[in-house]
Amino acid sequence: MDWLNKGKQLGRNVLDWLVPPSCVSCGTEIAASGGVLCGDCFAGLRFIHAPFCDACAIPITQEEMAERGALCAECEIRPPAWHRGRAAFLYERQARTLLMGLKYGGRTERAAALASFMSQAGDDLLVSDGRVLIPVPVHRGRLWQRGYNQAALIANHLARRRGLTCYPDALHRQFRTAALAGRSRHGRYQQMAGAITVRPRYRDLLRGRSVVVVDDILTTGATAEACAKALLEHECISVDILVAARVTLT
Numbered sequence: 001m002d003w004l005n006k007g008k009q010l011g012r013n014v015l016d017w018l019v020p021p022s023c024v025s026c027g028t029e030i031a032a033s034g035g036v037l038c039g040d041c042f043a044g045l046r047f048i049h050a051p052f053c054d055a056c057a058i059p060i061t062q063e064e065m066a067e068r069g070a071l072c073a074e075c076e077i078r079p080p081a082w083h084r085g086r087a088a089f090l091y092e093r094q095a096r097t098l099l100m101g102l103k104y105g106g107r108t109e110r111a112a113a114l115a116s117f118m119s120q121a122g123d124d125l126l127v128s129d130g131r132v133l134i135p136v137p138v139h140r141g142r143l144w145q146r147g148y149n150q151a152a153l154i155a156n157h158l159a160r161r162r163g164l165t166c167y168p169d170a171l172h173r174q175f176r177t178a179a180l181a182g183r184s185r186h187g188r189y190q191q192m193a194g195a196i197t198v199r200p201r202y203r204d205l206l207r208g209r210s211v212v213v214v215d216d217i218l219t220t221g222a223t224a225e226a227c228a229k230a231l232l233e234h235e236c237i238s239v240d241i242l243v244a245a246r247v248t249l250t
């Protein structure tokens with residue numbers, strides 16, 4: 001351990017003594033320094049492990065994997081515009097609590113915790129070959145209301161963690177789309193088509209680059225599809241998707 005790390009560790013110990021670390025989800029004091037969730041909240045998250053669909057990250061069985069290769073039935077029939085997709089955990093009760101607090105409750109410190117889980121889940125996407133991270137955009141009106149874009153917070157943490165470049169405002173949501181919740185898959189795709197564009201000042205910067213689009217939740221993929229199409233239209237060579245939570249619709 002070099003002196004810098006020793007100094008950092010000492011600083012952390014003093015800080016832990018002054019302000020004991022607490023779970024970012026429920027606030028319970030946690031014993032171990034460096035952890036972000038208490039044991040109960042951590043156990044409540046259903047992490048996605050292989051085998052999962054290479055495109056949409058939904059868990060698949062060994063039999064499905066043997067039968068179809070790396071894709072789920074849905075992605076095989078309708079391959080998404082993006083290439084690979086990774087998600088840290090399934091969108092279940094504990095995941096919902098964690099994500100809703102970040103999205104609507106001002107709990108912006110949760111973005112760093114999510115980035116740490118997503119860094120592991122998206123390890124093979126986050127390689128340093130000049131690829132850039134771009135968050136799914138929110139509409140201006142929603143940004144003013146909320147004060148931040150939760151996907152951009154996560155993308156910035158991920159970029160710092162992995163030494164990658166992040167363009168937080170490269171994509172633009174042209175019009176305020178009504179909430180997608182409750183809509184059918186087809187309805188969501190129709191509503192999102194053309195809603196997202198690449199901002200003109202990024203067009204040259206993105207030509208020929210690989211992009212990882214970052215978001216908090218992946219549901220039907222309608223929003224991610226609109227982002228991928230916009231980026232591919234401007235000659236990005238590949239688009240992957242990385243999210244915290246994958247919603248299972250069945």
Ligand SMILES: [Zn+2]
Nearest residue numbers: 023026038041
């Ligand atoms: Zn907790």
Ligand SMILES: [Zn+2]
Nearest residue numbers: 053056072075
């Ligand atoms: Zn799939």
